[in-house]
Amino acid sequence: MKSMATQPKPAEDDELLFDMSVSFCGIKLKNPVLAASGTFGYGVEFEDIVTIEKLGGFVSKGLSREPMPGNPPPRLWETAAGMLNAIGLQNIGAKAFVEEKLPLLRKLKNVPVFCNVYGTCNEDYEETIRILNDGEGITAYELNVSCPNTQHGGMTFGADPTLLAEVVTVAKKAATRPLIVKLSPNVTSIPQMAKIAQDAGADAISLVNTFVGMAIDVETRKPRISNIVAGLSGPAIKPIALRMVYEAAKTVTIPVIGIGGISTAEDIVEFMLAGATAVEVGTANFWDPCASERLVDQLEKWCLEHRVQKISELTGGMLLS
Template identity: 50%
Template sequence: MGALSVNLCGIELDNPVIPASGTFGYGYEFAELYDINCLGTFSCKGTTRQERFGNPTPRIAECSAGMINAVGLQNPGVDRVIAEELPRLKKCFHKPLMANVSGFSVEDYAYTCQKLDEQEQVGWLEVNISCPNVHGGGMSFGTDPRAAYEVIKAVKAVTRKPVIAKLSPNVTDITVIAKACEDAGADGISLINTLLGMRIDLRTRKPVIANTMGGFSGPAVFPVALRMVYQTARAVKVPVVGVGGVSTAEDVIEMMLAGATAVEVGAANLVDPFACKKIVEALPETMARYQIAALREIIGGVKQWEKT
């Protein structure tokens, strides 16, 4: 076991750095730039039962220290992911993959997860019950504890691999949803997906994004994500994957202190395609600076202020 390694739901990761779904495609664009096997794993583009084009453009807006996207789960559908994307990925990525899945009904989720569960390359299923950019699906499952329970229960019934529920921050108390997922059998919880946001173009007076609203991400959301990771890690027994605004090795360590076993990096990949590689490379030096011998030892290691 290396100083950077962590165990996520029974699978050893060389390091805790995982590009987040939707910011890394199916990996090839980045494999052209560097050997993506330096990553812990990566979470692939959200996959649905049927092919989806997604939302009309513009789908992107800039914000201070972040961005809004309303892509709307564009993907080729699970059958083509298995027939085309996974074989192509096999040539450049040799580690277990985190397969990200979304859906519009409990049956959709179960169907897609079952198919991906059978794929040798897949290590974990990350079940996205938190996409803010689609109607009648995604986030509606992640904002209601009963619906979240139903989805995870159905997925667990037809799969063998670890199931990680990806949660939405657009709720009053995220620990309620996290506990519902844990009760349904989730092997891990990842959070946060994007925060629902909006921008208006002053010249046209229209929303910048054609879908009006979209998911806000980037460094600006890091404190919110960190807080929710902290709350969730104290509420559930299963491992937590920290996601939201992470862009440096210091952010990774902070997330892990808050309770994350592994850490996903999202929007940072879009502005610096080498972001994840740089974070992995910066970890040993950063650990040394803060007297950390092994990353797995700091998970949830945040200390409390003494009450006076």
């Protein structure tokens, strides 16, 4: 592996040369660990229990043009090695986020804030981004074209090549900040959709969002989730997500952010070796609100133990023979 030192280094050199930072789209992160959208609220909710400044950054809940109430309960169900959720993108709306949450987030020092953007039509995405453009302290946008838990929008765009190209083009024209497109795994070809997003103007892509699944209570014979179908996340999806990140990274030249079942430092390293520049930690935040912070510490320890002195060199470093 190109990032491994070939000769032992004196202990005093480790601190001097050790570099956990990564960069993409002109954005420098202190480390590659981001808290994923929908699992970290608007950031401020975690301020009392997580040292947010230790993270590479975080992605907000999906923000829409107008407030959304989300789906009725039950909306969560624990599965073997994972979780089903159908929250339905409940959020306060882009305007309220800019007016109420951003002023609080600006108190955090050196914490990149990525805003996840959702819409039911091209005009919704465009207008939501224009509202957020006025917000001070936003680092980049993550275009949500992959949520399976809404009746309109979301995955509808991410599963159709023509619609995906159109919405990314519209969003890119409206955006005054880098645009990351979050892809759906519920497609025939991830490489095709990654290439379409890149060609339409995406500055980076993130993947994967949740897989469509469901659960039934055999005693009542009713769905476990009121929406019937829901998004499956957690460690159960990691091998598939890892494969998709690898396929996407081989196809595009823009940066890739890996998502899907990350719960250990080794998981992060796997995604980076497969081609990811950074990662997002999602479901792990539900069973341990401090998971993202813990993973930063574990990743630093892993790199020191394996004498990886520049973590960015792990990206795409998988050996094939």
